[in-house]
Amino acid sequence: MPVNPNADPLASEPLSQPQSKTDLFTTFSHMALQGFGGVLTVVQRELVERKRWMTSAQFVEEWSVAQIMPGPNVVNLSLMIGGRYFGLSGALAALAGLLLLPLILVLTLAMVFGGVSDNSYAQGALRGMGAVAAGLIIATGLKLTRALIENVMGWTVCLVLAVLTFVGVGLLRLPLAWVLLGLGLMACAYAYVKLGPKGSDKVTGVSP
Amino acid sequence: MNIVMSTPDWWALFQHFCLLSLLGVGGAITTAPEMHRFLVDEQHWLNDMQFSSSMALAQASPGPNVLFVAVMGWNVGLNAAGGLGAGSRAWTLGILGVLVMMLGIMLPSSVLTYVATRWAHRNRDMRGVKAFKAGMAPIVVALLVCTGWLLTAAHSQPARDWPLWVLTTVTALVVWRTRIHLLWLLAAGAILGAMGLI
Numbered sequence: 001m002p003v004n005p006n007a008d009p010l011a012s013e014p015l016s017q018p019q020s021k022t023d024l025f026t027t028f029s030h031m032a033l034q035g036f037g038g039v040l041t042v043v044q045r046e047l048v049e050r051k052r053w054m055t056s057a058q059f060v061e062e063w064s065v066a067q068i069m070p071g072p073n074v075v076n077l078s079l080m081i082g083g084r085y086f087g088l089s090g091a092l093a094a095l096a097g098l099l100l101l102p103l104i105l106v107l108t109l110a111m112v113f114g115g116v117s118d119n120s121y122a123q124g125a126l127r128g129m130g131a132v133a134a135g136l137i138i139a140t141g142l143k144l145t146r147a148l149i150e151n152v153m154g155w156t157v158c159l160v161l162a163v164l165t166f167v168g169v170g171l172l173r174l175p176l177a178w179v180l181l182g183l184g185l186m187a188c189a190y191a192y193v194k195l196g197p198k199g200s201d202k203v204t205g206v207s208p
Numbered sequence: 209m210n211i212v213m214s215t216p217d218w219w220a221l222f223q224h225f226c227l228l229s230l231l232g233v234g235g236a237i238t239t240a241p242e243m244h245r246f247l248v249d250e251q252h253w254l255n256d257m258q259f260s261s262s263m264a265l266a267q268a269s270p271g272p273n274v275l276f277v278a279v280m281g282w283n284v285g286l287n288a289a290g291g292l293g294a295g296s297r298a299w300t301l302g303i304l305g306v307l308v309m310m311l312g313i314m315l316p317s318s319v320l321t322y323v324a325t326r327w328a329h330r331n332r333d334m335r336g337v338k339a340f341k342a343g344m345a346p347i348v349v350a351l352l353v354c355t356g357w358l359l360t361a362a363h364s365q366p367a368r369d370w371p372l373w374v375l376t377t378v379t380a381l382v383v384w385r386t387r388i389h390l391l392w393l394l395a396a397g398a399i400l401g402a403m404g405l406i
Binding site: 073074101130159160179 | 267317352384
C-alpha cells in the first residue's frame with residue numbers, strides 16, 4: 001500500500017491551520033523576530049510544536065523542498081505555506097510578515113553602526129560575531145546531515161556527494177553552477193534509479 | 209568610501225543579483241562568495257570591511273539571513289551618495305540600493321519557488337519529484353558547511369586569525385551538540401571581539 005508521506009500515523013493531536021492572512025503575517029513576523037543567526041529552529045518549534053500547522057514529517061519534507069529551491073530557505077517556506085492555504089495573497093502575506101519588521105530593524109542597526117564603524121570596539125565585536133555566525137552556519141549543515149540517513153541513495157553515497165561538493169565549492173572554489181549541474185544531475189539520476197519504478201511507494205531505500 | 213553609480217550600474221547590479229537569485233540553492237547565503245567577488249573585487253562598490261560587517265550585522269539582527277543583502281544594498285547606496293552625511297540623498301540612494309538588491313535576489317527565486325512548489329505539491333508522489341528531493345539533499349547540506357568554511361577562510365593569516373578559527377569551530381560544535389540559545393553565543397563573540405581577544 002502506498003505510503004503517503006503527508007499522512008503521519010504518529011500525529012495524535014489534530015492539526016490546525018492559519019485562520020487568515022493576518023494570522024500568517026503575524027505568525028511569520030513573530031518567528032522572524034525571534035530568529036537570530038537563522039530562523040530554522042524557531043520555525044520548527046513554532047509551526048510544528050506550538051501552532052501545529054504541520055506534523056514533523058511534513059515539516060522535514062517542506063523544509064527539504066524549501067532548501068532545494070533557489071532562494072532563501074525560510075522565504076521559500078513562507079511562500080509555500082502561505083500559498084497552500086490562501087493562494088498568492090497568502091504567500092505574499094507570509095513573506096511580508098517574515099521580512100518587514102526585521103528589514104526595518106537591520107537597517108536601523110546598520111545606520112547606528114555606520115556612526116561607530118571607526119570605533120575599534122565595534123569593529124572587534126563584529127569580527128567576533130562574524131566568527132560565531134560562521135560557526136552557526138556550519139552547525140546547521142552538520143545538524144541536517146541527520147536527514148540524509150533516511151535518503152534513498154544510502155548513507156555512503158550521500159557522504160561521498162557531500163564531500164565532493166565541499167571539495168568543489170569550498171576548496172577548489174569551482175563556480176556553484178558547475179557543481180549543481182554536474183553533481184546534482186548525477187545525484188538526481190542515481191536517486192531516480194534507486195527509487196525504482198515503484199519509487200512512489202517508499203521514501204527510504206530498501207535493499208533488494 | 210566614495211563611488212559613482214550610474215543608471216546602467218544600478219541595472220547591472222540588479223541583473224547580477226537576479227542571476228545569483230536563481231543560483232542560490234540552499235539559501236542566498238551560498239552565493240555570498242560570488243557576491244564578494246562581484247561587489248568587492250570586480251566592481252569596487254563595497255570594500256572588504258563593509259562586506260563582512262554587512263554579513264555580521266545581518267547575523268546579529270533577527271530575521272532571515274537574506275537580509276545581509278539589504279544591508280549591502282544600503283551600504284552601496286551610501287557609498288554612491290558619499291556617506292550618511294549627504295542627508296536625504298544618502299537616504300534615497302540607500303533605500304534604492306536596498307530595493308535593487310533585495311528585489312534582484314528575491315524576485316526570480318520566489319516566482320520560481322512559488323510556481324514549482326505548487327506543481328510539485330500536486331505531484332508529490334511522482335518518481336521524478338522524489339528523485340530530485342533525494343538527490344539534491346546531500347549537496348544542499350554540504351553547501352551550508354561550505355559557506356561557513358568560506359567565511360572562515362576569508363581570514364587567511366594563521367598568526368593573526370587563529371583565534372577566530374577556534375571560535376568558529378567551538379561555536380559549530382556547541383550549536384551542533386547542545387540546545388543553547390544562539391543569542392548567548394553571538395553575545396560571547398561580540399564581547400571577545402570588543403575586548404580585542406580575537
